[in-house]
Amino acid sequence: MKLKKILAAGMAAVMCLGMAACSGGSESSAPASEAPASAADTAAASSEASSESSALTPVAKEDLKIGFVHISDPSDKGYTYNHDLGTQKMVKDLGLNEDQIINKYYTAEGDATTTALQELVDQGCQIIFATSFGFEPYVVEMAKAHPEIQFCHATGEQAAEVNLPNYHNYFTGIHEVRYLTGIAAGMKLNELGETKLGYVAAFPYAECISAYSAFYLGAKSVCPEATMDVIYTQQWNDPTTEAQVAQKLIDSGCVVLGQDADSTATATTAENNGVFQVGYNSDMIEAAPKASLISARSDWSIYLDYAVQCVIDGKAIDTDWCQGLADGAVYLSPLNTDIAAEGTQEALDEATEKIKSGELEVFAGPLKGTNTVEGGEDLDIAEGEAFHESVDRSAPYFTYILEGVNVISGES
Numbered sequence: 001m002k003l004k005k006i007l008a009a010g011m012a013a014v015m016c017l018g019m020a021a022c023s024g025g026s027e028s029s030a031p032a033s034e035a036p037a038s039a040a041d042t043a044a045a046s047s048e049a050s051s052e053s054s055a056l057t058p059v060a061k062e063d064l065k066i067g068f069v070h071i072s073d074p075s076d077k078g079y080t081y082n083h084d085l086g087t088q089k090m091v092k093d094l095g096l097n098e099d100q101i102i103n104k105y106y107t108a109e110g111d112a113t114t115t116a117l118q119e120l121v122d123q124g125c126q127i128i129f130a131t132s133f134g135f136e137p138y139v140v141e142m143a144k145a146h147p148e149i150q151f152c153h154a155t156g157e158q159a160a161e162v163n164l165p166n167y168h169n170y171f172t173g174i175h176e177v178r179y180l181t182g183i184a185a186g187m188k189l190n191e192l193g194e195t196k197l198g199y200v201a202a203f204p205y206a207e208c209i210s211a212y213s214a215f216y217l218g219a220k221s222v223c224p225e226a227t228m229d230v231i232y233t234q235q236w237n238d239p240t241t242e243a244q245v246a247q248k249l250i251d252s253g254c255v256v257l258g259q260d261a262d263s264t265a266t267a268t269t270a271e272n273n274g275v276f277q278v279g280y281n282s283d284m285i286e287a288a289p290k291a292s293l294i295s296a297r298s299d300w301s302i303y304l305d306y307a308v309q310c311v312i313d314g315k316a317i318d319t320d321w322c323q324g325l326a327d328g329a330v331y332l333s334p335l336n337t338d339i340a341a342e343g344t345q346e347a348l349d350e351a352t353e354k355i356k357s358g359e360l361e362v363f364a365g366p367l368k369g370t371n372t373v374e375g376g377e378d379l380d381i382a383e384g385e386a387f388h389e390s391v392d393r394s395a396p397y398f399t400y401i402l403e404g405v406n407v408i409s410g411e412s
Contacts, residue, residue, distance in 0.1 A: 058314035059126050061094070066101050066308060067120030069113065071132040072237045073105035078262030079236065080105070082281040083131050083154070086300025093305050094312075109134030117142045121149060127311045129154070129304070132236065133205060133395075143167040150317060152307050154300075155207055155395045159319045168317045170303045171207075171395040173324025175214040176355050177296040177332055178258075179362045181278040182218020183351055184294045184335065184344050185256040188276050189223045191341035197228040198254025200245050200266045202236050204372060204407075208260050210389055210396035213369075214362050215258045215278070216405055222347065229254055230407045237262035243269045248408075250275055256293075267292045276339065283333035293340055294348075295333040302329045320394035326356045363387035369400030 074084040084103075091098060102123055104116035113135045120128050121142070127150040130139045136156040143151040143164050152168045153159070159169040189195055197219055199212045212230055219226045229249055233241045242265035246257055250269070256276045259266040264287040270277035271291035277284070279295030303321055310317045323329035332352075335345050354360035365381030379400040381387055389398050401407060 056311075056314040056316065059311050061096065061312055064096065064100055064127075064308070064312065065123065065125045066096075067104070067117075067123070067125035067128040068101070069104045069107050069116045069120070069128070069130040069132075069135060071107060071109065071135075072262060073103075076237050076262045077264050077284070077287070078281045080131070080262070082298060083300050086298075086302075086304050089299075089301035090304035090308060093301060094308060096308075107132075107135075110138075113138040114142065121146055125149065127152065127308060129307075131155075133203075133207060140164070140167060150307070150311055152303075152317065157393060157395055157397075160393060163319075165316065168307070168319055168321070169394045170307070170321040171390065172298040172300075172303075172329045173322055173390050174296060174298055174330050175210050175362050175389050175396065175398070176325045177330045178211050178214035179218035179221075179355070180332055180348055180351055181258065181294050181296045182215040182220075183222055183347050184340060185215070185258065185276070185278050186219030186221065186223035186226055187341040187344045187347060188256050188293060188339075189219065189226055192255055194255045195223065195225045195227060196252075196254050197226055198246070198249030198252070198257045199228055199230045200242055200249070200257060200259040200261050201230050201232045202261050203234060204232055206396045206399045208232075209372065209400070210398035211260045211280075212258060213398055213400070213402055213405070214389075216402060217362060217367075218351075219256075220404070221351075227404045227406065230405060231409070232407075233261050235261070239263040239265040242266055246270065247273070252408075264288065279333070285333075285336050289336070290339065292336060293344075294335050296330070297333055298330050299328060302327065322390045322394040324355075324390075325352065361386035361388070363389060363398065367402065369402040372399045372401060 070080045072080045074081040102120055107113055107116045129152045131154045133155045136153050136158055139151050139153045140158055140162055143166050147166050150166050152170055155171055156169040159167050185197060201208045201212055216228045229252060231245045233245050235241055242261045242263055246266045246269035249257060250273045257266055257270050258278045260280050264284050267277045267279055267284040267288035271288040276293055277291045278293050281297060283295055284292040302323060307317050364386040366383045367381040369379035371378050389396055
């Protein structure tokens with residue numbers, strides 16, 4: 001199998017760093033070979049590394065202030081909405097008050113990120129969560145400047161490399177439920193007698209490539225003839241562009257759409273055109289009851305509970321953290337049974353149990369793909385082997401365009 005030498009190098013690097021993680025970002029990592037590592041294995045390894053850090057001073061629960069930096073606000077009904085739900089649940093789970101939470105919404109990726117982070121520092125936050133990929137370099141610099149504060153960055157990839165005891169990456173094993181939503185999409189294709197999927201992607205980052213690849217593989221597991229067109233919006237949250245891209249995909253013959261863009265624009269555009277959609281981050285059935293089949297979601301409270309409790313207890317936070325279906329960190333919204341193909345729920349239930357048990361690997365061979373990382377080797381996974389996503393670090397690192405996936409110009 002190609003890429004074994006990359007795997008060996010990657011694992012050696014992990015050993016040298018003394019930690020394991022899930023994954024994130026744009027660089028290529030290796031497909032795993034014989035022995036898959038679960039999210040639990042990853043968490044255990046990262047926890048062991050974190051325990052080597054010096055003891056931290058506990059913070060009394062009533063004195064705690066927690067900051068969040070978001071790229072939009074909960075009205076997006078997407079990524080920020082879902083993260084905010086996790087915050088609300090964390091407040092309830094840990095017995096905190098809402099006034100202990102300070103949110104910085106609509107923060108642009110750039111100098112505005114530094115400004116928002118500094119304001120949270122000045123307001124006395126002991127732990128700060130930054131939730132957008134592009135925030136990372138600014139969060140790292142702030143962590144260097146304020147070693148007394150814990151900084152946790154979602155979807156990032158630098159925590160192990162920068163090796164700061166107060167800087168952490170986190171993500172969920174969202175690819176597992178992306179695969180499941182693909183099953184719902186593929187079964188709808190079968191019912192319609194069609195084979196063409198479309199995907200409204202945000203950026204050509206590993207996070208997005210992993211997402212739509214998992215979605216596509218889920219669809220192909222039940223509709224082997226399925227193909228998929230992908231267009232990037234080059235924005236995380238831009239309803240106008242998302243609608244334009246969705247329309248372009250529909251006009252090219254796509255009859256079921258997926259997305260990792262943040263808004264419900266893909267869902268409503270699908271409904272307006274009489275086609276179907278699979279959502280992300282929120283249940284989009286209310287927005288498009290005749291089009292939206294199901295959504296892939298993360299329960300961010302699982303991580304938020306853990307990280308904030310560490311601050312309260314004076315314990316080190318894992319350098320990288322990732323959990324999936326088996327841990328309740330990702331889940332499906334309820335299936336829209338009014339429009340889903342017959343037998344979809346049963347297929348979802350069966351696949352869910354297989355993923356939880358480890359019997360089903362999302363990126364299992366035989367699998368071939370073209371690497372989007374310049375100079376990186378292409379993917380060639382043999383039958384019986386698998387690429388193990390989000391094991392070497394917390395956010396995704398699957399950077400391959402699979403056979404059957406057609407990436408179209410990002411111009412909408």
